[in-house]
Amino acid sequence: MAADKSKKVESRPSVKRVVVNKGAWTAEEDKRLADYIHSHGPKKWKTVAVRAGLNRCGKSCRLRWLNYLRPNIKRGNISREEEDLILRLHKLLGNRWSLIAGRLPGRTDNEIKNYWNSHLSKKVNRQITTKYMEFPAPPVPVPVPVPVAPAPPQNEIRGHDDLAAKGDINGASGSDITFDVTDLFDFSSEPTFGFDWVNKFLQLDDDPSN
DNA sequence: AAGCAGTTCAACCGCTTTGCC
DNA sequence: GGGCAAAGCGGTTGAACTGCT
Incomplete structure (x- = not known):
């Protein structure tokens, strides 16, 4: 980020004229924040902002630390394995x-x-589209008695994949498109790149006794 | 080369949760 | 138990970048 996106904004202008920086962080600000946190630790972000001499709100400092300055941060180059894991976890956890x-x-x-x-949302959408195209003429729905599984509580239905599980992939109620979306996310025949715990996790998730 | 559209990603915003008094 | 502040979270925004015409 070469250009400086920073801008100054007056917080609560009608109450007290406090000018806080907003926008991109400068190298100087980063250094101040990192130095302060190294010596005092990442807590009381409001205090951090003041004591480190940053014209920033605490929230902004926290975000900068967590997303950028924190040690052991990997940036960019998300590997195939990580991507696979994200897809699986998103299936499991939603957003x-x-x-x-x-x-x-x-x-x-x-x-x-x-x-x-x-990246991934498009990829998933493409998979869904491709999968759907394999079934251009869905048969006329015939009501078949199906063993009724207990429906999840309404307030537990969250996010794209919960909708997918309901056969309502776009959240568009009233659609007469019916297909088993869960097939699209069946990774059972694919390698797991050593993320064994995911398999266990997913097995637990799929286990009807749970 | 210029202009436009689409993409990316850092940062902000608003809401919820948690912890303390 | 109520009120407040801090922390955490997910959604959204907007400037920079990239690719296409």
């Missing part, structure tokens, strides 16, 4: 970016969210 990031050492929720929105 719970912090939980997904927690399973990917060195990756941040923001990075994963961005990666999902710019």
